[in-house]
Amino acid sequence: xxxxxxLLIFLPFxxxxxxxxxxxxxxxxxxxxxxxxxxxxxxxxxQKALKIEPNSALxxxxxxxxxxxxxxxxxxxxxSEAVIDLNKENVLAAYLIxxxxxxxxxxxxxxxxxxxxxxxxxxxxxxxxxxxxxxxYRMGELAKAQETVxxxxxxxxSHASSHMLLGYILADEGMKVRSILALHYFLLLEPSTKxxxxxxALLMKQMGGNVKRxxxxxxxxxxxxxxxxxxxFSSAELMxxxxxxxxxxxxxxxxxxxxxxxxxxxxxxxxxxxxxNKKDKGLYWEFYIPLFDDLARSNVIDAYCYYISQQSNAxxxxxxxENQTHFQELVxxxxxxx
Numbered sequence: 001x002x003x004x005x006x007l008l009i010f011l012p013f014x015x016x017x018x019x020x021x022x023x024x025x026x027x028x029x030x031x032x033x034x035x036x037x038x039x040x041x042x043x044x045x046x047q048k049a050l051k052i053e054p055n056s057a058l059x060x061x062x063x064x065x066x067x068x069x070x071x072x073x074x075x076x077x078x079x080s081e082a083v084i085d086l087n088k089e090n091v092l093a094a095y096l097i098x099x100x101x102x103x104x105x106x107x108x109x110x111x112x113x114x115x116x117x118x119x120x121x122x123x124x125x126x127x128x129x130x131x132x133x134x135x136x137y138r139m140g141e142l143a144k145a146q147e148t149v150x151x152x153x154x155x156x157x158s159h160a161s162s163h164m165l166l167g168y169i170l171a172d173e174g175m176k177v178r179s180i181l182a183l184h185y186f187l188l189l190e191p192s193t194k195x196x197x198x199x200x201a202l203l204m205k206q207m208g209g210n211v212k213r214x215x216x217x218x219x220x221x222x223x224x225x226x227x228x229x230x231x232x233f234s235s236a237e238l239m240x241x242x243x244x245x246x247x248x249x250x251x252x253x254x255x256x257x258x259x260x261x262x263x264x265x266x267x268x269x270x271x272x273x274x275x276x277n278k279k280d281k282g283l284y285w286e287f288y289i290p291l292f293d294d295l296a297r298s299n300v301i302d303a304y305c306y307y308i309s310q311q312s313n314a315x316x317x318x319x320x321x322e323n324q325t326h327f328q329e330l331v332x333x334x335x336x337x338x
Contacts, residue, residue: 042066061090064097073101126156160189176206177233181288187308196311262305269296303330
């Protein structure tokens, strides 16, 4: 009789344990298929898992992720909503999936509202800020995009895409100096991708300054002051224009483009460091400028300039190959900076 009672008590536990084991196995197999880009097989495993446990937050999340990979955005939204409604694990990630899918479907305004709601719930998570900032950027709301992405960077400074996006936003706003700083940090984090090539091209354009040589007058150069220039960095923008004249000076006529880039970058970073005073606050004055000012006064600034231009410049790439000792010194310098 005691054995019979034991079985009555223990059998439901065994059934539950076996069910959980099967569920975990199906989800694990689905993840493996996803990693191998066998998305249809992954979807099939997650659907089997959901037949066993419809309220599995993990299975719904993985299914949403996989539907996104195959561009089944409506289905991805439905699965991510299930995760959000369950309010267990992967909720923040589900907001990111749903918001991104809404944007892909052309429902950017809905995506914005969703990300704003998520930020109220989770705070300034860097991925929420990046995605919301991208939505604002696409809608032409540059000031909101800038503020949002800056919040995200303050949360996680190592997120390369945020610095890149901020650089583009600031360029469109006409904030050259700020844009240059954000693009430099992006290239520091990600120097050798196709995105790096585009970011470096924008960086060089921003460093060009408002300078024009007057026709018929070899030694006469006009510098135009933008009346809509960023007031906080107006003096720096003027100095930036002066730096762009360096390539025309006799003393620099034999310098290579790479050497001129080092000269101008070093001068600009030092100049910004000298402009900073104790009352200056915020991301640019307290994060970007102190770091780059220190870099400009170090013995690794040359290596840094070659490093961030490697994707766009064969000379820089070759220099890095031939100067591994200097590259390692650069790495060690940044390690010490933390």
